[in-house]
Amino acid sequence: MEKKEKKAAVEKKDKKAAESKSSGITPKDMTICKATEQMLEKAKRDGVETAFDRAASMKACPIGADSACCKHCSMGPCRLNAKDPYSKVGVCGATIDTIQARNFARMVASGASAHTDHGMSMLDVFREVVHGKIKDYKIKDTVKLEQVARSVGIETEGRSVEDIAMDLYHELERTYTQVEGEIPFVSRVPEKTLETWRKLGIVPRGAMREIMEIMHRTHIGVDQHYENIVKQCSRTALSDGWGGSMVATEISDILFGTPTPVQADVNMGCLKEDYVNVIVHGHEPNMFESMLASVNDPALIEAAKEAGAKGINLVGMCCSGAEVLSRHGVPHAGNFMSTEAILVTGAVDAMAVDVQCIKQGLSSVAKCYNSYLFTTNPRCHIEGAEHIELVEDKPRECTDEVVVKAIARYKNRTAQVEIPNISNPGIHGFSHEYIQYMLGGSFRASYKPLNDNIINGRIRGIAGVVGCCNPRVKHDWVHVELVKELIKNDVLVLQTGCSQISLAKAGLLTPEAAHLAGDGLKEVCETVGCPPVLGLGSCVDNSRILIATSEVVKEGGLGESIADLPAAGAAPEWMSEKAISIGHYFVASGVYTIFGATFPITDNTKFKDLLFSGLEDQGLGTWDFAADPYEMAKKMLAHIDKRRKALGLDKSRERVLFDMAARREMAA
Incomplete structure (x- = not known):
């Protein structure tokens, strides 16, 4: 039996090598990340398959890509003709518009449920910390606690941390129930x-109610x-962006600390x-916080x-990695498309995962290099991986065992160890609170300097470039080229998630x-001492961008709603349903949002x-699509300029940097 298995493994390796050779696609064609490229070359030599290989050998379904199919009942699946969309309907009579809307809605529902469930998990941990049942975590940022409490109308003056925290828990629980x-x-x-x-009747009531209703409606x-x-x-x-996601970010900050800029390496x-190399990959920061304690024991x-080791080396991947990075x-x-490739180094002794963006293929790659893959969350088990459940009131039992x-x-x-000798330094951890501090200092924290420099034209506008990476396009390339174009044209870029790692x-x-x-943005960055690209954390931390845009509006001078701002959003290499939910809550908030790679x-x-014009006519934002990063940048800049013109900012203005003297005058 053993000889047969070895023979089968050799045959599989030879077959994969032949397929790779015949396809003509090389690792250099798949990614601009040199470390990932090096590991894909090694994987090819070792006969190990990754998501890049599967994407190259498996064509995307063209009917599904156009969202022209429906499988919501057993009378189908029904396939409509995307080239002549009104030539036929489904068995039940559903038109192409109904089918697309249902498909899109279910993506929104799934993506929103991911962030909502994450946020509710963090709120559960918060409650048990306040009750004293969880002792491994505590409230680290009491200032943030009081700020968040006041923002939802909770009195904080003269009250204990515990009382404020319990009131905040009960108030935020309404987000869900x-x-x-x-x-x-x-x-x-x-x-x-x-x-x-x-006016439109789209203010969220509670996330559970909204997700339940959207699933019912699409039946x-x-x-x-x-x-x-x-x-x-x-x-x-909106129940995701201004609800589940925002709760997750704010509670994580309260429990584990609000990020401030820190220099750290990626790659x-x-x-x-x-x-001993331990990797934590996933999205919930509490597991990573416990792992920090374990590796320092x-x-x-x-x-x-x-x-025989010199010590224990803890490294992050994907979004929980981005949180502790910050x-x-x-x-x-x-980022996401490097999670299999890093196992190919042979140096990973254990990878612990929780939820979201975990490839099932990690299990087979880990086995090839005798690395451990551990699942830790009851929501995510993987066939072939060992499960060590993290119990919130005794998390060290899990992380110590890992x-x-x-x-x-x-x-x-x-396994033969081969580690790419590539690491890239960067500054991470720009929470919306720190951006205020960075612009105005401890006593004059304000978005006014940012607004003034948008008004005087030094900064043309703001862009949020976020999201996943997708093997259907060249890994990291679209992110990098888009952002280079934006900053060259004086657009300040905010980043989260896998995109942030691409740019780092x-x-x-x-x-x-x-x-x-560009000259204007360059001068502002040099004056403040910040990068032209600000990393804000994980994908759930897109809520920081929402808060920042609200603060810009409230500061004044740039319109009365988010839709008035010279701002745009992009997910150049998106791949998950979470991305659709994120994109739509930005559109519903008033932001022009463009996706790359593909669009359903x-x-x-x-x-x-x-989606591409009617929502904007209602006073919201709008969707758009472009596969090419330069075309994407061109469209984003056109929208920013359109908003500048509507605000009367297209005329020549005196370009005065908001200096210290002006700050003193504001404070007087």
């Missing part, structure tokens, strides 16, 4: 934007008008051959040394990158017209 009324964080929405939502025989379905898409997506060179460090400066090994097994693997390493690898998250910016829509349909 409320069936009528408005979710708490609408208090942060600019008045005119909220007025538009109320066969229920909502069959694309405009009405999209209305509920907006309500559901695979963060691994160390003579250390003197007893476990001593055990690692007894096994909070603690823990090195980050790479480290112990990683040490054992180090002692018995059999390209060196764009350093103050020195200001030389790539059929041309020349009423549904496309609604």
Whole structure:
């Protein structure tokens, strides 16, 4: 049996090598990340398959890509003709517009549920910390606690931390469970934007109510008008951005500390051959916070040394990695499309994962290099991976065991180790609170300097460039080229998630990158001492961008709603349903939002017209699409200029940098 298995493995390796050769696609064609390229070359030599190989050998379904199919009942699946969209309907009579709207709505529902469930998990941890049942975590940022409490109308003067925290818990719980009324964080929405939502009937009540309703509406025989379905898409997506996601970010800051800028390295060179290497990959920061305690435990460090290692090296990946990168400066090994490639180094002794963006293929790659892959969350088990559940009131039992097994693997390493000698420094951790401080200092923290420099034209506008990476396009390339174009044209860029790591690898998250910016943005960056690209954390931390845009509106001079701002958003290499929910809550908030790679829509349909122009006519933002980064940048700049013109900012103005003298005058 063993000989047959070895023979089968050799045959599989030869087959993969032949397929790769015949396709003509090389690792250099797949990614601009040199470390990932090096590991893909090694994977090819080792006969190991990754998502890049599967994407190259498997064509995307063209009908599904155009969202021209419906499989919501067993009378189908029904396939419509995207080239002649109104030539036929589904068995039930559903038109192309109804089918697209249902498909889109279910993506919004799934994406919103991911962030909502994450946020509710963090709120559960918060409650148990306040009750004293969880002792491994505590409230680290009491200032943030009081700020958040005041923002939702909770009195803080003369009250204990515990009392404020319990009131905040009960108030934020409404974000999820409320069936009528408005979710708490609408208090942060600019008045005119909220007025538009109320007029359209899209203010979220509670996330559970909105997600339940959207799933009901998309069942066969229920909502069959694309405009009405999209209305509920907006309500559901807003319950994510201004609800689930925002709660997750704010509670994480309160418990684990609000990020402030920290210099840290990214890329695979963060691994160390003579250390026990532990990687945490996923989205919930509490597991990573517990792992930090485990890897710094003197007893476990001593055990690692007894096994022949110099110590324990903790490295992050994906979004939980981005959070601790921002909070603690823990090195980050790479984004979503590098998660398999890093296992190919042979140096990973254990990878612990929780939820979201975890490839099932990690299990087979880990086995090829005798690395441990551990799942830790009850929501995510993977066939072939060992499950060590993290119990919130005793998290160290899980994280200690992961480290112990990683040490054992180090002692018995059999895989050939090859670590790319590539790491890239950058500045991370720009929370919206720190941006205020950076612009005005401790006593005059304000967005006024930012507004003034947008008004005087030094900064042309703001762009949020966020999201995943996708093997259907060249890994990292679209992110990097788009952002280079934007900063060259004086657009300040805010980043989260995998996109942030793409840009960090390209060196764009350093103050020195200001030389790539236009003259106006360059001068502002050099004066303030910041990069032209600001990293704000994980994908759930897109809520920081929402808060920042609200503060810009409230500061004055740039319109009365988010829709008035010279701002744009982009997800150049998106791949998940979370991205659709994120994109739609930005659109519903008033932001022009453009996606790359692909978009689930059929041309020349009423549904496309609604998303790509009709929502803007209602006073919201608008969707757009471009696969090419330069075309994407051109469209974003055109929108920013359109908004500048509407605000009367297209005329020549005196370009005065908001200096210290002006700040003193403001304070007087």
